[in-house]
Amino acid sequence: MSYGGPRYGGDPGRRMMSQLGARMIPIVLGLLVVGFTMIRGCERGPFGRNQVLAVKGQQEMALGAQAFQQVLSTANVEDDTPEVRAVEKVAQRLIKAAANPAFLEAAGLKPQDFDWKLRVIRSREVNAFCLPGGKIVVYTAIIPVAETDAGLATVIGHEIGHALAHHGSERMATQQMTQIGMVAAGAAMGDMDPRQRQGLLQALNAGAQFGILKYSRTHESEADHIGILLMAAAGYDPSETIRFWERMTHATRGGKKPPEFMSTHPSDETRIRNLTAWIPDAMPLYESSSDKTETEVLPKDAGPAPGIDEQ
Template structure:
């Protein structure tokens, strides 16, 4: 058996065996790199980031982020436990920080390490806006999107290596392969993969914010403000890592009733904007 065939079979076997389950969708996801490796690295990077940036403490916004983050985390725990995933969060170490930066952004590292930049707070505006952002970022962590992105990146690299091995004696076609493989996999695989994660995090986040007592449609209002803030400067959706603001607004509007219905199953009957 040729070396390239052996490598291909080993790669396929490794990918097939390296799977996890999304606790919200029940779908299998790629998990080539285990969380036992990812979480310690993420925690270390988070601590380093905080040490190198100005963390805002004790202000109304800083306290708001911490309080809402705790409510979203509690909703996550409740949902997971009720749906057969007790102990799912045992290795998480929730932390919510506001960082002085004009960027309109927030993010969550694997394991529940969350940062809001001060630049996003005027657009968040209300508790509901903060809860929408928080729910979305927490959803990324709970669905292991970071793990999946790292795993997909490895698969992309593996495909490039396999192509080069297969074309080792054909320099002309090897050059053409390398020229088109990166663009093709980026537009056809990696970007759609990322957009799907963003939409999935939006949907999961709606459930979490509703369970924490916040109105899901506040997320649609948030994206209207985000759209206005962008001034229409976003790239075409097919070239972006994120769905367009209009796509997100339409999806959130369609999903809001379902999110409220799920929250009511847990005794939540009022939703704050």
């Protein structure tokens, strides 16, 4: 049977069907590509849910490293100061806990082979994020907002939660940015078209510097859940996370503009209610932690100096 044109020449109905068939080709091809990506990328994700990932392993690590360089290239990176040391102490405890088998089991995560790195950036932006492969960025302005080491563990724990759950890669899969990601993983992200680069950095959770793109409710809630288990395994009292979010809610009462961290991570009653419900799961990790710590107030002068901003 042939689909040659002239044969249908006199019949408008059949000609329309033929045109429709031609139009279906790209749609069918597109569905095949999506289907292939889903089969290839389908994984058992955190807490046993299924997830589709755009990039994995070395490719995901390369992307995270690229995005990290991109962020640092325009940033005011802090040297060894009391606040940097305070942030490092919290991050190191969380990184160590991320390999704790009891934590991994509670969160339904596989052990990760991340190349962890941390940089503190002097900025007025109240923000923090963790790129794929464990590249953590903390802005100085979030330190006074976090107030205590356990408050900071809540923030960084949540951000590490996004990375451990491969949310950036998952978001790339849903945004069909796989091709861009593959190219970026093999070449310099700096050479990319600025719009493509910005989209990719957003998908990878590179923070407010590149424009805010909200994570889905599922991802936010999952990062909260992983975060509270992680901070508990790191020896921080998980109930401190409730106190942190209550401080955040209080700080933004009366129509005050919420900090960047809050606008990407909305605080609401549901979040506090969920976190409260997860405390009984987190407590055994805290109780069995060999490295329990008393909550300490972070260095007071940790805020950014007036007029200094990397933007």
